[in-house]
Amino acid sequence: MSTAAILVAVASFVLGTLLALLTIPVLVWLERRIAGLIQDRLGPNRTNIGGFRLGGVVQSFADVVKLLLKEEYYPSHIKNGKWLFMFAPIITFVAALLAFMAIPFADTIVIDNESLRVQALPIDFGVFWYLAISSVGVLGVVFGGWLSHNKYSLLGAARAGSMVISYELPLGLSILAFVMTYNSIDFNAMVQWQSGTFFGFLPAWGILVQPLAAIILIVSLFAETNRNPFTVAEGESEIVAGFMTEYTAMKFAMYFMGEYVAMNTASAVIITMIFGGYQIPWVSTEALLANFDIFALSLMVVMPIIVTVLIRWMRKNNTVRPTVSTDGGRDFETKVLTIAMIAMTVLVEAILLYLIFLADSSFANSLSVTLFQIVVFVVKLMMFNMFFILIRWTVPRFRFDQVQRLGWYYLLPLALVNIFITAIVIVGVSS
Amino acid sequence: MNQNIKVTKRHGNTFRDKLYLPAIFDGVKVTFKHLFNNVNNSNAIDTLEYPEELPTDITDRWRGLHRLTHRADDSIACVACFMCATACPSNCIFIEATEREDGHDEKMPKSFFVDTLECVFCGYCVEACPCDAIRMDTGIFSLTGNKREDFVMDKEQLLSHKGAFGKEISCARN
Numbered sequence: 001m002s003t004a005a006i007l008v009a010v011a012s013f014v015l016g017t018l019l020a021l022l023t024i025p026v027l028v029w030l031e032r033r034i035a036g037l038i039q040d041r042l043g044p045n046r047t048n049i050g051g052f053r054l055g056g057v058v059q060s061f062a063d064v065v066k067l068l069l070k071e072e073y074y075p076s077h078i079k080n081g082k083w084l085f086m087f088a089p090i091i092t093f094v095a096a097l098l099a100f101m102a103i104p105f106a107d108t109i110v111i112d113n114e115s116l117r118v119q120a121l122p123i124d125f126g127v128f129w130y131l132a133i134s135s136v137g138v139l140g141v142v143f144g145g146w147l148s149h150n151k152y153s154l155l156g157a158a159r160a161g162s163m164v165i166s167y168e169l170p171l172g173l174s175i176l177a178f179v180m181t182y183n184s185i186d187f188n189a190m191v192q193w194q195s196g197t198f199f200g201f202l203p204a205w206g207i208l209v210q211p212l213a214a215i216i217l218i219v220s221l222f223a224e225t226n227r228n229p230f231t232v233a234e235g236e237s238e239i240v241a242g243f244m245t246e247y248t249a250m251k252f253a254m255y256f257m258g259e260y261v262a263m264n265t266a267s268a269v270i271i272t273m274i275f276g277g278y279q280i281p282w283v284s285t286e287a288l289l290a291n292f293d294i295f296a297l298s299l300m301v302v303m304p305i306i307v308t309v310l311i312r313w314m315r316k317n318n319t320v321r322p323t324v325s326t327d328g329g330r331d332f333e334t335k336v337l338t339i340a341m342i343a344m345t346v347l348v349e350a351i352l353l354y355l356i357f358l359a360d361s362s363f364a365n366s367l368s369v370t371l372f373q374i375v376v377f378v379v380k381l382m383m384f385n386m387f388f389i390l391i392r393w394t395v396p397r398f399r400f401d402q403v404q405r406l407g408w409y410y411l412l413p414l415a416l417v418n419i420f421i422t423a424i425v426i427v428g429v430s431s
Numbered sequence: 432m433n434q435n436i437k438v439t440k441r442h443g444n445t446f447r448d449k450l451y452l453p454a455i456f457d458g459v460k461v462t463f464k465h466l467f468n469n470v471n472n473s474n475a476i477d478t479l480e481y482p483e484e485l486p487t488d489i490t491d492r493w494r495g496l497h498r499l500t501h502r503a504d505d506s507i508a509c510v511a512c513f514m515c516a517t518a519c520p521s522n523c524i525f526i527e528a529t530e531r532e533d534g535h536d537e538k539m540p541k542s543f544f545v546d547t548l549e550c551v552f553c554g555y556c557v558e559a560c561p562c563d564a565i566r567m568d569t570g571i572f573s574l575t576g577n578k579r580e581d582f583v584m585d586k587e588q589l590l591s592h593k594g595a596f597g598k599e600i601s602c603a604r605n
Contacts, residue, residue, distance in 0.1 A: 034466060037465065037466050037469040037470060037473070037476075038462045038465050038466050038469075039465070040465060040469065040476055040477065040478075041476070041478060042473065042476060042478055042480075215452070313471075316472070317470075317471075317472065317473045317474070319474065320474070320480065320483070321474050321480070321484070323484055324480050324483040324484050325483045325484075326483055328483075390459060390462060390463060390466065391455070391459065393462060394455070394458040394459050394461075394462045395455055395458060
């Protein structure tokens with residue numbers, strides 16, 4: 001194993017861990033902020049460190065501090081299985097975290113004729129890994145609900161169990177359709193397949209090639225992440241908080257964070273399988289590397305435009321109304337952030353200029369393409385997370401028997417029909 | 432008989448409704464419109480940034496913190512008749528009467544306490560007062576303190592509150 005291989009492996013692992021863990025506070029904040037904005041409120045926007053609010057994202061860190069400092073309350077009526085009661089949230093959290101690790105953040109990077117995967121876990125059976133690990137998460141919910149010795153928790157756990165039998169089959173079958181289409185169980189190979197074109201002009205994204213399976217996949221993953229409209233396991237209006245009723249402080253926070261990691265993981269799987277992963281439409285990695293100068297030049301044009309739009313938006317919205325007496329240091333924050341963003345843009349432009357005109361190293365080119373793909377991946381990930389949040393604040397909850405009916409009467413037959421049609425098409429195309 | 436029966440139309444049985452997805456799409460359109468407009472111009476959201484921005488829509492009929500009114504010569508209007516304390520449903524008014532020697536009436540309160548932690552701000556004391564001596568027109572909507580005793584208003588505090596809507600002195604005793 002060469003030094004480059006070790007470096008890439010370590011870097012991808014760190015990146016994967018950071019992407020999974022650092023998105024939690026951002027997602028919690030995004031959820032609360034988007035919920036507010038949808039309902040014509042503002043959401044958390046006050047907490048700051050030295051005047052820097054960053055739109056209020058600091059609130060999440062304050063929340064973490066609060067949860068860490070809370071009293072570790074332990075319900076006295078739980079006599080047996082205390083360790084499992086403590087362990088249950090960790091199962092949910094770790095399962096969601098591990099499932100995220102099989103997602104590729106960029107295409108395989110070639111250094112000295114050695115192709116290295118930019119994946120936290122460099123495995124080529126990502127789909128199996130995901131299916132195996134993510135289904136373990138519900139065990140934490142069931143254990144937690146059972147060991148709480150509480151009617152509401154037990155009902156929540158029972159509902160979580162009923163959810164599993166409703167969504168697991170359609171989920172597996174829709175993924176099977178994708179496996180047949182892409183002819184691979186490797187997430188990276190799936191993304192590479194999607195970088196081509198379809199009918200000559202459409203990007204060959206899974207949502208266009210396999211629309212039915214894509215919809216079933218999205219619906220089942222919404223169910224798997226326990227997000228609305230499938231939050232039956234914690235239905236506040238009927239069963240208090242479901243399986244989390246007896247959990248407090250960090251034990252509760254583990255469930256809470258696990259939910260967001262699971263959402264992040266589901267988003268990553270969805271964009272990897274049906275929205276072209278880290279690729280921008282129509283352009284494959286080979287095309288990017290072959291026409292690096294054109295790519296770099298267009299990036300140099302696009303980036304200042306995006307940054308200008310961002311700065312204009314910030315200057316307009318990082319203010320207060322004239323009727324408010326003090327602006328809480330928002331002017332200063334806007335100034336500092338504007339300078340930081342301009343400096344970053346100038347730096348990137350300088351690096352790109354250097355790469356285009358002075359350096360002629362294929363290694364530097366492929367490294368910058370990899371970085372670009374990571375950025376594309378993160379942007380897509382956040383967009384889909386926002387879609388998850390938007391759906392949560394739009395749709396009311398299904399009853400759990402309605403979810404079962406949906407899974408067994410509608411999604412399962414549709415997934416089977418879809419596999420049948422896919423098989424016919426594949427046989428027809430290949431013969 | 433039959434003409435009294437009204438048949439309500441049942442929704443949700445069409446194919447489009449049973450597909451769910453078009454309805455969800457419609458819902459997302461509505462929420463996304465709100466999200467987009469508010470992200471675009473967050474200052475247009477109709478909320479109050481409370482401690483910095485204060486409400487401007489308090490009317491003179493709104494019941495705020497109590498005050499005791501004055502007469503034209505700045506003496507207290509109250510004659511310690513105990514009407515307000517009798518009318519009070521939460522028994523939060525405590526009056527001790529004393530003889531009055533400034534020539535206006537026979538009685539005046541020696542002490543007058545309103546326990547605002549007990550008060551339900553119903554305004555019955557204002558209704559009951561025959562002298563227009565207690566009013567709730569200060570416009571004060573927030574009262575803070577560090578201990579319970581801070582919330583028990585005494586006579587001096589109640590006299591020091593100013594009316595927010597112009598009418599300063601008592602209408603019945605002046």
